[in-house]
Amino acid sequence: MWTVNQDMKVDILRAGIAAPSADNSQPWRFTWGDDHLDVRIDATRSGNVSDTRYVLSDLAAGACVENMVIQGRSLGYAAQVDVFPEAGDELWIARIRWRRDPDGQRDPLAAAIDSRHTDRSFPWRGAIAPSAQARLDAQAERIEGARLCWPRAGREKSMALKLVRLAESLRFRSPALHAELFSSIRFAAGWDAVCEEGLAPATLAVERPMRPAFEAMRRPAVMRVLNRFGAAAMLGWRSAWLPIRLSPGLCLLVVPSAARTDVFAGGRALQRVWLEATLAGLSVQPYAAAGVLSLGFVPVEPHLRQALSRLDAGLAPLCGNGRGLVFLRLGQSRSAPPRRSGRRAMDSFGPG
Incomplete structure (x- = not known):
């Protein structure tokens, strides 16, 4: 395992925060160790009626973790994701362990992380090839x-x-x-x-x-x-x-x-x-x-x-x-939506 430097941590967290969540709730908290990142559900932004048993938060956390895995790979780090590491802690979603992998294959999906968005306009045209x-x-x-x-x-x-x-x-x-x-x-x-x-x-x-x-x-x-x-x-x-x-x-x-x-x-x-x-x-x-x-x-x-x-x-x-x-x-929309949902400041997601 290798220690992830501060710049890499910021890039990885920024990718995770860009993930979608129900009603843009952003229900994540992050804590970094030397070579691992803990991802937890933020109890203050989850558990509402539609999120009973944390269904929507688990979906959002999965998207968040996948973004970080993809981004980490683009930075030369491979990830090992341990899901629900402690059975008695329902808010602890994952521990991601990182190792340096400079020769690993980069994931082209990283190029879409910042531009992914929800589009509620219609009608849309063009068949899906x-x-x-x-x-x-x-x-x-x-x-x-x-x-x-x-x-x-x-x-x-x-x-x-x-x-x-x-x-x-x-x-x-x-x-x-x-x-x-x-x-x-x-x-x-x-x-x-x-x-x-x-x-x-x-x-x-x-x-x-x-x-x-x-x-x-x-x-x-x-x-x-x-x-x-x-x-x-x-x-x-x-x-x-x-x-x-x-x-x-x-x-x-x-x-x-x-x-x-x-x-x-x-x-x-x-x-x-x-x-x-x-x-x-x-x-x-x-x-x-x-x-x-x-x-x-x-x-x-x-x-x-x-x-x-x-x-x-x-x-x-x-x-x-x-x-x-x-x-x-x-x-296929004629144009991109004029407005996109924002994100909170990085330091609001925990001590990462």
């Missing part, structure tokens, strides 16, 4: 047990659209999920600025005429009234069904089980697929609600439990022997 799809499949399969499922036109695609729409509408029907969603949106930033944590309104691609109504929806009483007129179903249609229907590509990340080790591995595979898509010039929007809610960990209100059962039953034929975690909408 078979060669690009094959590269995305190969990146997912670099992580043991992970794979991509591509719902085809017809019954499979129709079922996928219904499931994603149902899951997204539940985020507005459930008071607990509604409160969680709107607490992550930083309305104080306005519609033209970004923020270093959470979701800036400018990144949500809400049409200008709809912005006042969307802001009003953060109040539970307003949302309850609007839901009497089908608002949640309409929002699921607008935020999920329509963008996916008007995009050329949709895939589902599948892992062997709902075990935390498999969810963490799914985060690593998700990041590799997303970086490969970025290199291929593809726009990406993730939809995690269907997969996460179908696992049955999220404690939604009793009257919505039947909807969760429908999610689980609907995903099963798409996944085969596995669990679907995240849908990815893929295509």
Whole structure:
């Protein structure tokens, strides 16, 4: 093992921090040793209702670790990742041990770490070339047990659209999920600025005429009234069904089980697929609600439990022997999003 110098530590951490996380929560903490880096879940930024049993945090941590492994390799360091090193510590996700490997093969995905982003615009154009799809499949399969499922036109695609729409509408029907969603949106930033944590309104691609109504929806009483007129179903249609229907590509990340080790591995595979898509010039929007809610960990209100059962039953034929975690909408946008989510200062992630 070799000691990683300070400049290398900064480069590796910067890559990890650039990873995606649910609602831009950035739920990571880092601590460096001489030749290793400990990655922990930040309990102050995790464990919300959708993150029960740390499903979303494990996904984010997997993406974060994979970014750091990729970046470390580009700097001449090989990584050994020990997952959940201490069984009694549920927040200690991984210990990454580093060794100098100047002759190791560099990972081309490192070039996409800084430019990877979520794009919520639509419609997108251009079919996904078979060669690009094959590269995305190969990146997912670099992580043991992970794979991509591509719902085809017809019954499979129709079922996928219904499931994603149902899951997204539940985020507005459930008071607990509604409160969680709107607490992550930083309305104080306005519609033209970004923020270093959470979701800036400018990144949500809400049409200008709809912005006042969307802001009003953060109040539970307003949302309850609007839901009497089908608002949640309409929002699921607008935020999920329509963008996916008007995009050329949709895939589902599948892992062997709902075990935390498999969810963490799914985060690593998700990041590799997303970086490969970025290199291929593809726009990406993730939809995690269907997969996460179908696992049955999220404690939604009793009257919505039947909807969760429908999610689980609907995903099963798409996944085969596995669990679907995240849908990815893929295509080619006319232009990059005008705003991207920010990141907190590096020193806020721990003593690394």
